[in-house]
Amino acid sequence: MTTAASVFDKIVAFNKETTEALVKSSAAAYKGFEELTKATQEVLTKTVSTNDAAIKALLAVKSPTELADLQGRLARESVESAIVDSRKLVELASSAFSSAVEPLNARIATLQTLAPAFTKFAA
Numbered sequence: 001m002t003t004a005a006s007v008f009d010k011i012v013a014f015n016k017e018t019t020e021a022l023v024k025s026s027a028a029a030y031k032g033f034e035e036l037t038k039a040t041q042e043v044l045t046k047t048v049s050t051n052d053a054a055i056k057a058l059l060a061v062k063s064p065t066e067l068a069d070l071q072g073r074l075a076r077e078s079v080e081s082a083i084v085d086s087r088k089l090v091e092l093a094s095s096a097f098s099s100a101v102e103p104l105n106a107r108i109a110t111l112q113t114l115a116p117a118f119t120k121f122a123a
Contacts, residue, residue, distance in 0.1 A: 010114065014110065014111070014114060017107065017110070018107050020103075021103035021104055021106060021107045022103075022104070024103040025100050025101070025102075025103045025104050026100075028096070028099040028100045028102070028103070029096065029099075029100035031096070031099070032092070032093075032095065032096020032097070032099055032100060033096065035092055035096065036089065036092045036093055036096060039088060039089060039092050040089065043085045043088075043089070046081075046085075047081075050077075050078075050081070054074050057070055057074070058070060058071075058074075
C-alpha cells in the first residue's frame with residue numbers, strides 16, 4: 001500500500017533528480033555553446049586569411065584570362081569551404097542540442113513511469 005509519506009519521498013527524490021538533470025543540461029549547453037563559438041571563430045579567422053590571400057592574388061593578375069581562371073578557382077574554393085564549414089557548425093550545434101536535451105528527456109521518461117502511481121494515489 002502506498003502511503004502519503006512514501007509518495008512525498010518519491011516526489012522529493014524526483015524533484016532532486018530533476019534539478020540535477022537541469023544542472024547537467026545547463027552544463028552541456030554551456031560546453032556546446034563554447035565549442036560552437038570556438039569553431040565559429042576558427043571559421044572567421046580562416047575566412048579572413050583566405051580573403052586576404054585572394055585579394056593579393058587578384059591584384060597580381062596580369063591578363064583577363066588569368067583573372068577569369070583565378071575568379072573561377074576562388075569561387076569554387078569558396079563554395080567548397082562554405083559547405084565544409086557549414087556542415088561542421090551544424091554538426092556541433094546539433095550535438096550540443098542533443099547533449100543538453102538528453103538529461104531532460106530522461107526525466108520526462110521517468111515522470112511518465114511515475115505518473116500512474118501518483119495519480120492512483122491522488123484518486
